Amino acid sequence: MVRGRSRRALALLGAVALAVALGGCGDHDGDGSGDQDPGQVDAVDAPELGACRVLTPEDVAQPTNASRAVACTEPHTAETFAVGDLPAELHDAAYDAGELGAYAYQTCSQKFEKFLGADESTVMRTVVSWAWFRPSEKAWDDGARWYRCDVVGGGEKSTAYVDLPQTAAGLLAQAPPPDEWMACVNGASVNAAPKVPCTEPHTWRAVTAIKVGNPDDPYPGDRVVEVTTRDYCSDWVGSWLGYPPEYDYGYTWFHEEEWKAGNRRSVCWAATTA
Known part of the structure; x- marks a missing residue:
């Protein structure tokens, strides 16, 4: 973490x-x-x-x-x-x-x-x-x-x-989509526990999956993907929460293997019980 x-x-x-x-x-x-x-x-x-x-x-x-x-x-x-x-x-x-x-x-x-x-x-x-x-x-x-x-x-x-x-x-x-089928996590961080339905008690909710590249783009490297993900998720989660003065957010990003397979998105998580 x-x-x-x-x-x-x-x-x-x-x-x-x-x-x-x-x-x-x-x-x-x-x-x-x-x-x-x-x-x-x-x-x-x-x-x-x-x-x-x-x-x-x-x-x-x-x-x-x-x-x-x-x-x-x-x-x-x-x-x-x-x-x-x-x-x-x-x-x-x-x-x-x-x-x-x-x-x-x-x-x-x-x-x-x-x-x-x-x-x-x-x-x-x-x-x-x-x-x-x-x-x-x-x-x-x-x-x-x-x-x-x-x-x-x-x-x-x-x-x-x-x-x-x-x-x-x-x-x-x-x-x-019904919360019964959407992903939340009940733990200290987004990778601390398995995903659970958002109908169950939780501390994190997956709120969007943001695009970090185009289909024909070469892999830009781990650091670029992580920083791009971090910046997008910081802004997006802040907007989703209504721009509070302080908030916690998480993100899940992926590596070259998944990029080569076709994935171009990272997941943004908001610290919330709602």
Whole structure:
């Protein structure tokens, strides 16, 4: 935690965090914890669009998933909102190639916005996130080249996921989005605890996601991104709070890996219980 002084206020700055979409979407080895469907374990054909499952953070940490689908009318923590074939230029890529993660970030994040009915700023401030999965290594060797994007009821620091509604389609389409699905933190700083719904007790609220670069811009370096984020968030949070004489704010910014994957936004947090 770093302390600084803005033009108008004492600022409490959140530490750097990595993007969930790259760090928590199946780029690690290990066994999932879900009830597996033998027919899906080494499936060459793409999974079913709209299927619901009971996934855990441990499942999401794996590169592939064959958890048994459940009826979406039953309790579930995940829903498949996009499936498709990887582009031809990735068919010869290694199973764990970074290019696959970059493609998944761009593809799933864009489809995630449309599925939830929200813009990029809103989806970066929700307690739900997305995970992506690829075929098993055996299926990959047999020629499978599909991807699967699931919305899940939690984020990178979640120890457990919450149940989703029967479908998460249009979950954030209401203006403003329901606090039940928006991100707050109950801790000393924005990185001190997992995100919680803003309907729960909290000390920080994610109030906007500000743009720090254009799609074709080269990565300007950690220092430039952090300073740009700090200055924007200082002004934006002050405005959001009505320009009080003193206020606390936080920010979450990202690194070159996420920039290369397509992220150009940082998140601003206000110290507030409202």
